[in-house]
Amino acid sequence: MTIGAFAVGAVAVSGSESAEANLPISLRVRIVITAGDPITLPVVIRIGATQPDAVLPVRVRIVSDAAIGGLGGSGGWPAAASGKWKPVVILDGSPISKLVGSVVVNHADDEARTAEFSFIPDTVLQPMSLTGRRVEIGFAERDDSGSTINYQVMFRGVVDVPSIDLTDKTVTCTCHDQMQEILAATDKTWIDANIGGRWREEVSGVPADNREYAEARRASVPVSLALDSSQSLRVIPWRGVGLRNLSIKQADIWDGTQSIDLPSRDELRTRIVCRMQYRYEQLRSRGAVSQYAQPLRFFIGDTRGTKNDKQKLWLTTAMVNGAIESLSGWNVESLVVTNPKSGSTLVGETASEGIYIISDSVAPELALGFTARLSTRWQQTVTQDYTVEVVLPDLETALGAPVSEEIGATVTAEFDADNWQNDITVEPVISTPLMGDNVVPWQPAGYSQSDADEVLRTLLDQAWVKLWGYQRSGRLSFEMPLNPVVWLDCWTSFQSDSINAAGKVVSVEHRMDIDSGDATTVVSIAVGLPGNTDASQPSWTIPAIPSVDYTRPPEDYSVEIGTYVGGLATSPPFDESWIGFITNLDGSEIAGRNWYDRKLSMKTPDVIAEDRDAITLTASSIIETTVPTDLLELL
């Protein structure tokens, strides 16, 4: 938008003094008014749609204390004391009247709740329409009048697969509680807050969805996930606070149904080896000073007193520049060439011995020496290699040998600045000392040392949870009259005529056989090493960061620049390995002596292998720990 523009013109003033006095000084002011855009501000009126009230009935269901109580050796059938019961299956809000066969509901830690039921449709049915329809399954007692009482819900979910038996027109529906899709849709913030634990992409990979993310987090804390009968996600601890206590004794179970399934020696683990490699680049720079100097008399000769130094061919500024430029891999930070002063100098004590004259024009071309500040930079791959073994010493002693498993992760801090090594304009810029090294680890955000530590801690947490998981992999199973109260959040004290045990319920199956009238709950609880003791998840002390123990000798930083003069009686034959200023006596060559090609040969210190090649720094430790133990005794 243009509000206006002004052009200002001026009349030139010139001429004689009188003209200046006579002419009026004028200044034309031109005002140009352009057609400016109007100032506009759109006013957006957004009209929302009034929504009907969101109403959620709160249904309080009160059942008799007896129906949800009992157990503890009281015997009988708490959920259906009368022995009369009824399976309830509600499909899309309507109870199914003609159930046949069995109704089965399965619950297990970290698995979707599943159910299966069969029915004969009492109206024309389009089987495909069943898929995805909402299902509620419950168990109810019948009173003397045949009415259902003490209704308890055991399943809510959707029909997954309907199948049809055309022989008897029976429709069988397998259902699940949508656990996977609910977990996938649950926000990570909720998962972090409610599951806790640690998660690192380096350990678990990129999760395909939030369900995988939740399961990865769960792997580092001793909890299980399940949906309750309201399809609300529950985080269930393996032991302690948050579990309901349940006492089950011999009188509460069906006789002859208890069994124990214990892990084999190979199925246990006494130690988990956690291997974490942290790989990054060290950005290194090195500063070096190259100096060479000779006194003027080295070149012009010196016959003063008893001296008899001959004149030598000069080192030139061009030779210095050429030599410095030839240093591949090094940058010239600064170069100062020391030129001789112009003027005349007596070679000996008197003028008769000779006068050496350097003209103003020649002096800059000659060099007495030089000081060059050089720098180079390179990158070195460093791998910190940690091995931490988390050990259950008591179990290892009991088994007589270690049974181990290895888990691992690699943290790689990528450095992708192309040509950083050769082009000093490529960032990042690191400072270079005048002499010596500067080492800057490239550990950007997300790949820092503390991130690597967190990866190792994640592995250690997973190791501890794995050890506990293997330790509690025994299963005590039994059957009892169907009881919907028994669920995955129950810590069960079990005491039968032959077994005394305690552990968390890990699976429950409710079976309602309509034809036989049997209604049974099959329960499995996790049991493991004896002891029934608690143990907390450790806060880990990880090994110290490993460091380089190599100390460089001084020669790694320096190189000797010599002076070699040809034409002397003592001059040796030329050697290709000579580094330095190579010159000759000035004057006619004397036969039989060694004469050289005059040059300045430069070399820089090599970067030694320990500083340039990839290095691996190792650190290891063994952490002895304990995990909770359970109660399992044969009486």
Next chain:
Amino acid sequence: MSFQFFADAGLTVPASEIVLSRGETPSELNGVVFFGSNVSGEYLVNKTAPGVDPLQVSIVDSAGGGVATTDVKIASSYGGLSSATAGASLDLADTIYSGSSNAVAVYVRVSTSLTTPGEYSDVSLQVDDQLLMEP
């Protein structure tokens, strides 16, 4: 209806009711539901003063008898139930955006002295005065 109560934090399963069960002996019943929308790109405001007045969950007794509104507490966290005032409404944000990351947890505690076995559903949670906006 896009904004509604759900059974899960992922806003996957619409909740038609919240069922809380216990035996005859009075004890606290706790539950949680989530208010939100899984339709992307929407937000909800209070139609009385959009973007100014908060949306509100109130406790409504439709029939009297059974469970009373004063038997019910609601809060935005489980810990908040202890200090919540029985029967009082719960203020939500003045604007609620759709998506599971914006799901609003509503914790419910029912402490009724009812002891007779049966089902009581006269009380409900209600979010009214809603205005649905589509950017």
